[in-house]
Amino acid sequence: MAIEAGDGELVTAGSGAAAPTTIRDASPADWPGIWSFMRSILAAGETYCWPVGSSEDDARAWWMSKPYGRVFVAVATGGEIIGTAEVHPNQPAQGSHVAGAGFMVSPAAAGCGVGRALAEHVIEAARADGYVAMQFNAVVETNAAAVALWKSLGFAVLATIPRAYQHPAFGLVGLHVMHRKL
Amino acid sequence: MAIEAGDGELVTAGSGAAAPTTIRDASPADWPGIWSFMRSILAAGETYCWPVGSSEDDARAWWMSKPYGRVFVAVATGGEIIGTAEVHPNQPAQGSHVAGAGFMVSPAAAGCGVGRALAEHVIEAARADGYVAMQFNAVVETNAAAVALWKSLGFAVLATIPRAYQHPAFGLVGLHVMHRKL
Structure with missing residues (x-):
């Protein structure tokens, strides 16, 4: 799944050796770990607007190289990358104070709160980077776990594109347009 | 201005020598004519999310080279380009059946119905190209003429991003998200 709401458990990033997940900025070396689960999420074609047959290079450029973007990874205690997020200006220039973002969690780590931990980290990072709001342009309305997670984090559905x-x-x-202040 | 609603006059494209405006697909050779008014519209910074100091090359790539995009021009009887529009998939792949579009009219031709003629042409072309709806992600709410034009053409404001x-x-x-079926 592309994002999961977990079971309500809050995984705190960076709280020491006992923490099951650490969230940190991604480096180019993280790509193989990201791709290991991203490929199946994109191939499913259920959560992102993305050509299911496109190449790894295209996916890497799309995720890792957005203008003024920043990429994060969720890392399990064993070092395995189990989630990723990216944040970027949702519009350039006059609209660049509103962030857009994307999130993916490894299906193998679903239900463990990784999505929530990633989201909370990214929201804090976006606020620190000066964004004043966050907007998702295209949350697939059937992605119930994602919609529930965003609502629980204060996002509202401003519109549903039918x-x-x-x-x-x-x-x-439908595609939800979701938004919250930071 | 980036788009103008005209005074209600309908300029019909391609209706012969008496028509004040012809709408046709753009060619690369049309760029200098497009840029002649686009530069002032972008420099004003009131209607598009676009860096006001960016280069002509950047603007050309942005307007003329969107993936799967199509560009149109409005041409006055004397051959001068007085408006332009571009239509493209608003999202890739699973979202590519919904068109996005942009419109600009030369300030020198404001109030003559050029924007309306362009819009009607583009709506028909998008329908013929297989799009089932058209969406604008970011109509500046203070751009009253544009908002009025879109409403008069059947677009609804689905949300306003505050x-x-x-x-x-x-x-x-605010930025309006506007939408209509085709």
Whole structure:
């Protein structure tokens, strides 16, 4: 899944050796670990607007090289990368004070609060970087875990673009525009 | 201005020598004519999320080279380019059946219905190209003429992202997400 809301458990990043997950800025060397789960998430075609057959290079450029973007990883105690997030200006220039962001969690780590920990870290980082709000342009409405997570973190659905996403199982479904102040 | 609603006059494209404006697909050779008015619209910084000091090359790539994009020009009887529009998939892949679009009209041609003629042409072209809806992600709410034009053409404001645009005169103003079926 592309993001999961966990079971309510809060995984705190950077709280010492006992913490199951550490969130940190990504480096280029993290890409293979990111791709190890991103490829299956993109191939499923259920959560992102992204060509399912596109190449690893395209995915890397898309995720890792957004203008003025910043990429994070969630790292398990064993060193395995189990989640990633990226934050970037949702619009350039006159709109660049509002962040956009994307999140993916390894299906193998689903239900452990990794998505929530990533989201809380990214929200704090975005605030520290000067963004005043965060906006998601295209949350697939059938991605219930993601929608629930964002709502629990203070995001509101400002609009649902009707029939804007071609879901492989459900056909044309809506895309939520979600937003919160930082 | 970036788009103008005209005075209600409908300029019909391609209706013969008497028509004041013809709308057609753009060619690379049209760029200097487009840039002649685009530069002042972008420099004003009131209607698009675009760095006001960016180069002509950047603007050309942004307007003329969107993935799967199509560019149009409005041409006066004397051959002068007085407006332009571009249409492209608002999202890739699973979202590519919804069009996004941008419009600019030369300030020298404001109030003559050029924006409306362009919009009607682009809506028809987008429908013919297979798009099922059109979405604008970021219509500056203070751009009253544009908002009125889109509403008159069947677009609805699905959401207004609060304080999402740094306007040089009005400060932080909202960005409308507007949408209509095709």
